[in-house]
Amino acid sequence: MIELTKIPNHIASQLLKIKAVALRPQQPFTWTSGIKSPIYCDNRLTMSYPEIRNDIAEAFAAIIRDQYPDAEVIAGTATAGIPHAAWVAQKLNLPMAYIRDKAKGHGKENLIEGLITEGQKVVVIEDLISTGGSSIKAAEAVRVAGATPLAVLAIFSYQLDKGIQAFEEAGIPLQTLSNYTALMDVALAEGTIQESDFELLKSWREDPSSFGK
Ligand SMILES: O=P(O)(O)OC[C@H]1O[C@H](OP(=O)(O)OP(=O)(O)O)[C@H](O)[C@@H]1O
Ligand SMILES: O=C(O)c1cc(=O)[nH]c(=O)[nH]1
Secondary structure, three states: OOOHHHHHHHHHHHHHHOOOEEEOOOOOEEOOOOOEEOEEEOHHHHHHOHHHHHHHHHHHHHHHHHHOOOOOEEEEEOOOOHHHHHHHHHHHOOOEEEEOOOOOOOOOOOOEEOOOOOOOEEEEEEEEEOOOHHHHHHHHHHHHOOOEEEEEEEEEEOOOHHHHHHHHHHOOOEEEEEEHHHHHHHHHHHOOOOHHHHHHHHHHHHOHHHOOO
């Protein structure tokens, strides 16, 4: 198990190694929030690398054992949080559930799949935080079910002011394994991004909402 203090740079390095991080300044990506961005981090690719997904699951499990030992359910956000929630729940021998972005339109019309019952303490697992909108919505669904979201844990955060404020306002602790600061540090140190791209990413980061407009 890697030391917890080394996790942010280690995960950032792994994400760069498997090319989960893509830069496309000329044709910005559209994020789920509608933000246009020169960078996209596809953490779903970690599923395809057993060693990396295991590092992620170990780190999440260590945080939960240490800081949320009374967690009773591990809940993944649909879709990208689901596999990681499953691996963490397996490591901790805890029940797992997942939370859809909207209730299913047929069948049982569930928003939450699997069991989250009144009074239970739940840790929500997400792959990535931009504005925090998706994972806060999932944590609110936990509250509506009468349960308590102890925290959202995610692999990566862009550390956008909007996301940080949204978690503060929702009163939900957020912890991430890696983040934009670590990604930029590692990418520069490893020579994965050019100085010119770094400057562009820095200016985008200062005002993400108006990029590409
Ligand atoms: O913090 P936010 O602004 O909400 O953005 C992050 C969310 O966006 C992505 O999901 P996406 O909507 O692409 O769906 P997916 O998980 O099904 O791929 C990602 O997996 C997070 O859930
Ligand atoms: O905000 C998003 O939609 C988003 C950004 C990103 O870098 N990666 C991702 O999967 N989603």
